[in-house]
Amino acid sequence: MRKLATAVAVMALAAPLPASAAGASVAVSPATADPEYATVLTLRGSGFQSISKAYGGVYVFFGWVADGAWRPSQGGSAGATYRYVQDSEAKDNNGFQRFVAFPGSDTESAANGGVVAADGTWSTQLVVPGARFRTADRDGNVVDVDCTKVRCGVITIGAHGVVNTTNETFTPVSFAVPRQAAPAAPPTSATPSSSTAAPTTSATPLPPPPPPPPPAQPPVAPVAAPEPESTPGWVPVAAASGGGVLLAAGAGTLLWLRRRRNLGGTDE
Missing domain, CATH: 1.20.5 (Single alpha-helices involved in coiled-coils or other helix-helix interfaces)
Known part of the structure; x- marks a missing residue:
């Protein structure tokens, strides 16, 4: 059944392409990734071939491609003419690999990158682990890929072994250390004017307080005047x-x- 579905898909890909398939491309944001840490890229595809209910779709990778004929439609193969960050094909993988399904495909439920719309557009996110990663060559040997020395970027090819010339693209991604935000300037203290200048510590001391008043004297009882002698x-x-x-x-x-x-x- 799988072979039959593949044969049907190949026949569909051999049919005349719709106008939306004239020149597939992928917009990448940001255009540069961090060389030491993981970077999440936002991808927007346009001009891709969308085949309703067809088997497969589009694989989206990050990796290296050889100069010249790297494409599967030109005889290229994974591990030889292109190498990418490997990941599980599970829907909840680590984000290094995305599967964008054709609409109505029997594998659409496994897609973790959305669906190719009828107008040939799609969007998803892809994780780039950094400028260096390990992968396997054609013979299964582990090899190191250093994207500061070779050309790397976003790769799209036909999914599930279905070769699709129209949907094969490569979009370069460069690496640069992110610019650090400039530190905030310390708050400037306003210089007090001459009318509002703060008093200095050498101010003239205040005079001592006056001594307390003497205690009140007890009231003197009035003395009766002597009676005048009899006249x-x-x-x-x-x-x-x-x-x-x-x-x-x-x-x-x-x-x-x-x-x-x-x-x-x-x-x-």
């Missing part, structure tokens, strides 16, 4: 008339005589 009765008293003056003088004399007698005085 002798002969002190004249102002009166309205001369008779009043005489009466006052007589009364004073009489009062003085009585007081003297009480004190034991004599009239001598």
Whole structure:
């Protein structure tokens, strides 16, 4: 059954190509990869042949191609005229290999790179491990590939052993150390103006505080003024008339005589 499907696919590929198949190409972003660390490339294919319900599709690899006739349609073979980063064919592999299926294919469910649309476009992502990788040659021997010394890039060929001249492409990828972002400039402190300059540490010291006020004295009790001595009765008293003056003088004399007698005085 598999051989029959392959034969049908080959017949379909021999048919006249639709207008969308005139010149397949792959756009790669970014165009450069990191030489030491893995880089995820975003790929967008256009102009590919899309055969509805046909067996197979497009394999997408990263690797090296020989100068000249590297393509399978020209007699090239994996490990000899082109070498790529090997990966599992499982759908959840490490991302080094992608399978883009034809629409309606019986292997479409295994595709991990999408489907070739009717207009010949597709898109997927591919992981590049770095500028150096190990793979196997045609005899199964492990070989080292250094992409800083040989030409490497994105390779597309017919999937599942089906040769498809139209869908064979190679897009070079260069390697460069990513530019480091410039460090952020430290914040600049504004220079204070003369009107807002901060005080210096040699400022004139403030005068000492005044001494505390003396304690309040206890209130002094008021001293009663001595009563004035009795005024002798002969002190004249102002009166309205001369008779009043005489009466006052007589009364004073009489009062003085009585007081003297009480004190034991004599009239001598």
